[in-house]
Amino acid sequence: MIHAVFWLVQDLLTVLTDGAVRVPEIFLLSLAYHLLEREREVGIPSIWTAFLGGLLWDLRWVGFPGFYALVYVVVVMTVLWAWNLLPAQGRTPLVVFLLFWAVQLFPAVLAVLVLYRGEGGESLFLMQQGYAVPISLLSAFYYCQRKKDKNA
Amino acid sequence: MDRRLTLAWVHGLAALALGFFLLGASLNFGAVKDVADFVANVLAVPEYPAVFVRETLRDIYTWTRDRTDLKQRLSELERENARLRIVSSVIVAEQIRAELAARTEEARVTLRDPLSWWNECRIDKGTNEGITVGLPVFQNGFLAGRVSVVGAFSSWVELLTSPALMIPVVVEETRELGIVVGDGSGAVLLSYIPEGHGVEAGMNVSTALVSELLPPGIPIGVIADGGSSSGTGYMTYRVSPGASISTLYTVSILKHPRNR
Numbered sequence: 001m002i003h004a005v006f007w008l009v010q011d012l013l014t015v016l017t018d019g020a021v022r023v024p025e026i027f028l029l030s031l032a033y034h035l036l037e038r039e040r041e042v043g044i045p046s047i048w049t050a051f052l053g054g055l056l057w058d059l060r061w062v063g064f065p066g067f068y069a070l071v072y073v074v075v076v077m078t079v080l081w082a083w084n085l086l087p088a089q090g091r092t093p094l095v096v097f098l099l100f101w102a103v104q105l106f107p108a109v110l111a112v113l114v115l116y117r118g119e120g121g122e123s124l125f126l127m128q129q130g131y132a133v134p135i136s137l138l139s140a141f142y143y144c145q146r147k148k149d150k151n152a
Numbered sequence: 153m154d155r156r157l158t159l160a161w162v163h164g165l166a167a168l169a170l171g172f173f174l175l176g177a178s179l180n181f182g183a184v185k186d187v188a189d190f191v192a193n194v195l196a197v198p199e200y201p202a203v204f205v206r207e208t209l210r211d212i213y214t215w216t217r218d219r220t221d222l223k224q225r226l227s228e229l230e231r232e233n234a235r236l237r238i239v240s241s242v243i244v245a246e247q248i249r250a251e252l253a254a255r256t257e258e259a260r261v262t263l264r265d266p267l268s269w270w271n272e273c274r275i276d277k278g279t280n281e282g283i284t285v286g287l288p289v290f291q292n293g294f295l296a297g298r299v300s301v302v303g304a305f306s307s308w309v310e311l312l313t314s315p316a317l318m319i320p321v322v323v324e325e326t327r328e329l330g331i332v333v334g335d336g337s338g339a340v341l342l343s344y345i346p347e348g349h350g351v352e353a354g355m356n357v358s359t360a361l362v363s364e365l366l367p368p369g370i371p372i373g374v375i376a377d378g379g380s381s382s383g384t385g386y387m388t389y390r391v392s393p394g395a396s397i398s399t400l401y402t403v404s405i406l407k408h409p410r411n412r
Contacts, residue, residue: 015202043160066175
């Protein structure tokens, strides 16, 4: 349910900006955050939530289904794989930030390469990264704080 | 590997396969457009606040930009209007100057009888030059007198210093009305000004719009002293005329427009 809210927030932000800017991948970030927090319980639901969220995004903003559905599933699977690959002592705040940033970066790069090639997508990408990096930093900081509080 | 993780991989691969299938199928499937329209219609409800905010912000931006453009246009028009006013004023001033030049007749003083030195003088212009009785006579731009008798080739001018010439005037600073009259001995007096009405030395005196004989606003001179009371509640002031009555050699006569 919380992911639906984040999807809607991302959608509303896109409506608000009228497509003039690429909004941050809030929906995917919420999925990644959830995955890092409870990876073993939420792995499979996260994959299908990412698929549905991507599919809905395709139908709402791209016009043909499949592109964002695939991208979102790939991102979630990558996060799941990377997180499980790392030993507990390797899950540092920097790694958390890099994962969150990758979540923002990967769909944006693919969108520039596939959907917006030669249509000023590069400037939109740079603009998006301008606020995607701080959002990733904040999310990583929040995640680490919560983890610390839980372990205390 | 953890069984749950393996299962997640299986689900992930299944989702990817479904995604590829949808991607491939959507390119050859016309119903996708209808589904996309349906999704857009359903989402239009929760998206309405964002649309409203966006449109409001756009309206505010458009209004602000239009207002800025209008203000800029207004200031441009004001500047243009100011320039046109200056041009118009110059044209009007030129017309007035040309009209006054056409109406002004220069005349030489040909006779000044010692017995009536401060009362009258004769000039070398008469009816042949369009001179009529009552026309104002100037010297140095100030009223010097009025034409009183007209001949064919010469005319007589009643001077400002004559006791026979009484001219309704106004004190420009206080708008007090009075009468300017000569005393026959070279002095010019301003009479019938009520006491305590603030008339002081240095104030300007010009013809008033209470007489058809002379046009209003013709400068006469300045009040020369603090005045003296006549004992009836009215003051009499000495006026220093702008025209030099004692050195009249040439004068200007402002002719009536119909005599141009």
